Amino acid sequence: MKRSAFPAPLALALGLGIGLAMAAASGAAAVGTSAASDEDCLTCHGDPDLEKADGTSLYFDQEKAKGTSHEQAGLSCVDCHTDLKAVADFPHAEKLRPVVCAACHEDVYKDIKASVHDGLEKNEIRVGCQDCHGAHDVRPADDLESSVSPLNLPATCEKCHAERVKTPRGGEFIRQYETSVHFRGLKESGLTLSANCSHCHGVHDVVPTEDPASRVARANIIRTCGRCHVGIEKSYREGVHGKAYVKGSGDVPVCTDCHSEHDIRSPEDLGSRVYATKVAAVCVRCHDDERLGRLYGFLTSRLKTFFSSYHGTASKFGETRVANCASCHGFHDIRVSSDPKSSINPANLPETCGTCHAGAGANFAKGKIHEAPAEMSGNRGAQVVKVFYIALIAVLISAFLLFIAADLFRKVRVQWLNKRRRP
Amino acid sequence: MAEQAPPTLIPDDEVFLRMNRAERLQHVLLIVTFTTLILTGLPLIFYDLGLFKSVFAYGRAFYIRGLLHRAAAVVLILDIVWHVVYTATTGRGRDNFREMIPRLKDFRDALQVFGYNVGLAGFLHRRGVGKRFFARHPFWLFATEPEYGRYNFIEKLEYWSLIWGSVVMILSGFFMWQVELSLRLFPLWLHNIFIIVHGYEAMLAFLAVIIWHMYNVHLNPEVFPMSKVWLNGKITGHELRTLHALEYRKILAARRREPGE
Numbered sequence: 253m254k255r256s257a258f259p260a261p262l263a264l265a266l267g268l269g270i271g272l273a274m275a276a277a278s279g280a281a282a283v284g285t286s287a288a289s290d291e292d293c294l295t296c297h298g299d300p301d302l303e304k305a306d307g308t309s310l311y312f313d314q315e316k317a318k319g320t321s322h323e324q325a326g327l328s329c330v331d332c333h334t335d336l337k338a339v340a341d342f343p344h345a346e347k348l349r350p351v352v353c354a355a356c357h358e359d360v361y362k363d364i365k366a367s368v369h370d371g372l373e374k375n376e377i378r379v380g381c382q383d384c385h386g387a388h389d390v391r392p393a394d395d396l397e398s399s400v401s402p403l404n405l406p407a408t409c410e411k412c413h414a415e416r417v418k419t420p421r422g423g424e425f426i427r428q429y430e431t432s433v434h435f436r437g438l439k440e441s442g443l444t445l446s447a448n449c450s451h452c453h454g455v456h457d458v459v460p461t462e463d464p465a466s467r468v469a470r471a472n473i474i475r476t477c478g479r480c481h482v483g484i485e486k487s488y489r490e491g492v493h494g495k496a497y498v499k500g501s502g503d504v505p506v507c508t509d510c511h512s513e514h515d516i517r518s519p520e521d522l523g524s525r526v527y528a529t530k531v532a533a534v535c536v537r538c539h540d541d542e543r544l545g546r547l548y549g550f551l552t553s554r555l556k557t558f559f560s561s562y563h564g565t566a567s568k569f570g571e572t573r574v575a576n577c578a579s580c581h582g583f584h585d586i587r588v589s590s591d592p593k594s595s596i597n598p599a600n601l602p603e604t605c606g607t608c609h610a611g612a613g614a615n616f617a618k619g620k621i622h623e624a625p626a627e628m629s630g631n632r633g634a635q636v637v638k639v640f641y642i643a644l645i646a647v648l649i650s651a652f653l654l655f656i657a658a659d660l661f662r663k664v665r666v667q668w669l670n671k672r673r674r675p
Numbered sequence: 676m677a678e679q680a681p682p683t684l685i686p687d688d689e690v691f692l693r694m695n696r697a698e699r700l701q702h703v704l705l706i707v708t709f710t711t712l713i714l715t716g717l718p719l720i721f722y723d724l725g726l727f728k729s730v731f732a733y734g735r736a737f738y739i740r741g742l743l744h745r746a747a748a749v750v751l752i753l754d755i756v757w758h759v760v761y762t763a764t765t766g767r768g769r770d771n772f773r774e775m776i777p778r779l780k781d782f783r784d785a786l787q788v789f790g791y792n793v794g795l796a797g798f799l800h801r802r803g804v805g806k807r808f809f810a811r812h813p814f815w816l817f818a819t820e821p822e823y824g825r826y827n828f829i830e831k832l833e834y835w836s837l838i839w840g841s842v843v844m845i846l847s848g849f850f851m852w853q854v855e856l857s858l859r860l861f862p863l864w865l866h867n868i869f870i871i872v873h874g875y876e877a878m879l880a881f882l883a884v885i886i887w888h889m890y891n892v893h894l895n896p897e898v899f900p901m902s903k904v905w906l907n908g909k910i911t912g913h914e915l916r917t918l919h920a921l922e923y924r925k926i927l928a929a930r931r932r933e934p935g936e
Contacts, residue, residue: 559722569732569736610855612858618863618864620864621863631867631868637868641876649882652890655785655788656890659792661792662794665794
């Protein structure tokens with residue numbers, strides 16, 4: 253071990269970071285008189301059976317320490333356990349001062365201070381560096397054995413967030429990540445690019461999602477998802493939702509409104525909220541809302557009119573090969589029908605319908621797919637036919653029932669008369 | 676032969692053929708295809724009914740439903756083609772068709788049997804109401820049941836409803852099946868009307884069969900629990916005399932002309 257590689261800067265950092273007592277101790281170290289060497293420490297801590305009175309192991313496993321960040325940086329025990337530098341008599345006192353990582357990792361310390369993990373909220377929660385990074389086995393994130401490597405990070409965060417530490421929406425919500433396409437990519441395909449906790453929530457600067465500065469806050473979520481889904485962000489910003497989003501509309505959906513948050517799944521996954529037969533339910537949360545309809549001038553009754561069409565009915569029975577909302581309207585770059593680039597612009601309908609109905613022509617645009625009953629006058633013929641049939645059915649069925657009633661009336665009366673005549 | 680009184684020319688237990696084998700088979704095919712079409716078509720109208728969801732919302736069930744629906748439609752069309760050819764090419768078929776043609780008498784019969792069953796006119800007449808009107812127009816007394824030929828107005832209504840319904844359903848259904856062809860020929864709004872027509876006509880046919888036909892051939896106390904004509908095709912001299920009096924007298928007259936038979 254190159255144990256004297258950093259004495260001067262270390263002393264400086266410690267002197268700045270901590271107080272007078274510390275400065276005195278480091279002064280002693282700088283003098284380099286009798287600080288304990290790693291060998292000194294291992295005399296006792298190299299014994300696997302060394303335990304505290306309560307059974308906590310005090311064993312320092314040298315094998316485990318191999319390749320950790322601090323081993324590679326050449327730090328010795330007392331570089332972190334600084335209060336032992338001045339101690340000459342061993343065994344030392346049982347209670348040591350907490351290790352202060354900020355002594356070296358000053359920049360990170362600023363982020364942590366501003367984050368939810370430093371007890372920003374009500375000073376209740378305080379997460380130490382070692383809670384995520386480990387104590388002696390701190391490794392860089394690109395080391396696959398690191399607790400903060402993308403492959404291990406979800407488990408590291410869940411150590412607290414799955415149960416022990418109550419987040420506003422509970423552990424169940426956190427664990428939904430495990431069913432997501434992001435986690436699948438990570439776990440099954442080893443895609444470290446696949447979003448894990450820190451991709452969306454940040455690393456040391458994690459703040460509550462309600463905080464406008466949060467990466468998953470409404471104002472930032474498009475950018476956050478767009479860091480990986482670059483093309484989709486571009487497409488979203490071109491659509492009617494994205495354009496209103498940029499203007500600060502609070503009504504348009506952002507990524508998570510349709511795809512959900514932790515439980516984001518592939519659209520091909522039956523459990524996905526945007527699965528072919530389920531996406532309609534997502535769209536109509538806004539598009540069947542009368543208030544929003546009036547505000548933005550769009551038609552409501554979308555679900556009802558969709559379900560009563562063949563596409564919607566079949567979809568209701570689980571048929572995935574029929575058109576759903578997205579098949580015709582698009583998804584990330586949905587545009588109003590008056591937009592010449594819209595997939596449902598009358599000029600583009602033959603092409604849109606043609607993706608399923610081979611050879612679709614101009615007639616596909618001469619009529620409405622799902623119009624609200626209130627504006628049925630748009631198809632007066634349909635209205636007339638409906639009224640005609642309802643009247644015909646009512647008249648005929650009433651006539652049938654009348655005839656049957658009369659027939660039964662006669663027969664019951666005859667039977668009754670016969671009984672009276674021949675008692 | 677001379678000593679035989681006229682009624683015995685047609686004994687009550689003599690058996691006549693009302694539906695021959697071809698006609699019965701046409702009817703059975705109609706039952707099977709109609710039922711299949713209704714069962715596989717109704718889910719599209721009543722898509723929120725739990726019953727249909729529990730049957731058709733699994734795996735390929737909905738897709739198979741569509742296949743069955745179209746297969747039944749094809750069989751029904753073949754059945755109709757067979758019936759048309761049979762009617763046109765056989766003497767019995769042509770004779771049946773002539774008997775099936777609606778006449779003014781059928782409308783009078785419908786009115787008369789309804790009035791007779793209600794019995795209101797007779798009731799009023801017995802109490803001296805409208806004496807002069809009834810003297811001049813005895814028909815409105817509805818004093819007797821009408822006499823029917825081979826087919827009464829109920830059977831004629833069912834037959835012609837079936838013809839009308841089949842034409843409407845086959846045309847609209849064909850274009851719903853071949854939606855690309857339909858939209859090459861017609862605008863979307865017209866195609867949408869085909870869909871509406873197909874649904875409502877189906878409802879009408881379903882209700883008519885469930886209420887009207889089922890009453891007349893099953894629940895009617897005269898035939899309850901079921902008229903067996905559709906199975907054995909037989910009708911007795913007694914049934915002929917009471918239910919189809921005109922047909923009975925026609926046969927009787929024919930036998931009188933040729934006593935040797």
